[in-house]
Structures are given as structure tokens and as C-alpha cells.
Amino acid sequence: MSFENALQRHMQTFNRLPEIEADIRLLSEQIAATFAAGGKLLFFGNGGSAADSQHLAAEFVIRYKAERRALPALALTVDSSILTAHSNDYSFDSVFTRQIEALCQPRDLVIGLSTSGNSTNVINAIEAAQTIGATCWAWTGENGGKLTSIADHLIQAPSTETARIQEAHIFIGHWLCEEMDRRLSTN
Ligand SMILES: O=C(CO)[C@@H](O)[C@H](O)[C@H](O)[C@H](O)COP(=O)(O)O
Numbered sequence: 304m305s306f307e308n309a310l311q312r313h314m315q316t317f318n319r320l321p322e323i324e325a326d327i328r329l330l331s332e333q334i335a336a337t338f339a340a341g342g343k344l345l346f347f348g349n350g351g352s353a354a355d356s357q358h359l360a361a362e363f364v365i366r367y368k369a370e371r372r373a374l375p376a377l378a379l380t381v382d383s384s385i386l387t388a389h390s391n392d393y394s395f396d397s398v399f400t401r402q403i404e405a406l407c408q409p410r411d412l413v414i415g416l417s418t419s420g421n422s423t424n425v426i427n428a429i430e431a432a433q434t435i436g437a438t439c440w441a442w443t444g445e446n447g448g449k450l451t452s453i454a455d456h457l458i459q460a461p462s463t464e465t466a467r468i469q470e471a472h473i474f475i476g477h478w479l480c481e482e483m484d485r486r487l488s489t490n
């Protein structure tokens with residue numbers, strides 16, 4: 304794909320983000336309510352979405368732009384001992400499920416990122432979190448895959464291309480951080 308073509312596809316995806324603005328705003332309200340109630344955010348995904356998970360968890364725990372209190376968020380993609388022990392002894396399909404069982408509480412909000420919507424370890428972890436009673440969001444592409452019929456709520460980035468979907472996901476994540484700064488800023 305040429306540079307111009309990639310940029311055009313990126314712009315097309317971003318121009319369509321207002322189509323899902325209501326979903327993004329609902330998530331923002333739910334995240335604020337989760338923090339207010341003493342709950343935490345749990346992020347997970349594979350590959351680029353694993354990177355997005357830890358990137359966003361860090362923004363909440365450390366800071367985005369404004370000074371505000373530390374916000375509780377965890378990425379289930381970062382502990383190499385947990386990831387390797389579970390995958391070696393059990394299965395990669397349940398690598399996030401085990402951590403959900405250990406860490407997730409009913410008042411938490413779970414965000415599983417999967418551009419295809421079909422990654423088994425993401426699906427299994429969302430189902431485990433639903434059993435616990437947490438609120439479960441899936442961030443996918445516009446097709447949404449299997450997660451469309453499983454997650455409680457969806458952010459369906461308006462593209463079918465993995466890279467463009469990931470670019471939209473990180474934009475949405477940053478806007479959510481922006482919103483938490485606006486609500487909780489102390490300066
Ligand atoms: O970053 C990329 C592609 O841009 C890849 O690492 C990509 O995230 C991986 O292939 C993932 O395994 C794809 O999984 P998913 O998004 O379909 O759940």
C-alpha cells in the first residue's frame with residue numbers, strides 16, 4: 304500500500320469516528336462511575352492490542368496531561384512470568400482468564416481489545432469477567448466478529464483493516480484519558 308493510500312484509509316476511518324461517538328461517551332461515563340465507586344479498569348489484547356493495553360493502563364495510573372489522583376488500571380499483558388507459566392502449563396486461550404479470576408471484582412470495568420473480534424483468549428476472559436459481574440466492553444473493528452454477541456458493550460472502530468482499527472483504538476483511549484483529566488484535574 305502506498306503512503307498516500309495508507310493515509311487516506313487512516314483519514315477515512317477517523318472521519319467516521321463520530322458514528323460511534325455515543326458509544327465512546329457512554330464508556331467515558333462508565334469509566335468515571337467505575338473510579339468513583341472504587342473499581343478499576345482491566346485491559347487485555349494480543350500483539351498491537353497488548354501494547355495498547357499497557358499504554359492506556361499507564362496513562363491512567365501515572366498521568367495523561369493534567370495533575371490528578373492516580374487511577375487504578377491494569378494491563379493483563381505485561382507479566383512475562385504469568386504469561387509464560389500459564390501458556391506453558393495450561394493454554395494461551397485462557398492466559399487472560401486466569402488473571403481475571405485472580406484480579407477482577409464485580410465493580411470493575413473490563414476492556415478486551417481485538418481488531419478481529421475473534422481472539423479466543425479475549426473472548427474467554429470477557430466471559431469470565433461477566434461471570435464475576437464486571438462490566439465488559441470489547442473494542443473491535445467494524446465487523447466486530449464473535450465479540451459482538453458476547454460483550455456487554457462495543458466500541459467498533461469503523462474499519463476492517465487491523466492497523467487502522469488499532470489507530471482508532473488508541474485515539475479513543477487518549478480521548479478517554481482527556482475526559483478523566485477534565486473531570487478529576489486538580490490544577
Ligand atoms: O499489531 C498488529 C498488526 O497491526 C499485530 O501484532 C496484531 O495485533 C496481532 O496479529 C494480533 O494477534 C491480532 O489479534 P486481534 O486484534 O485479531 O485480536
Ligand SMILES: [Zn+2]
Nearest residue numbers: 350351466469
Ligand atoms: Zn500493529
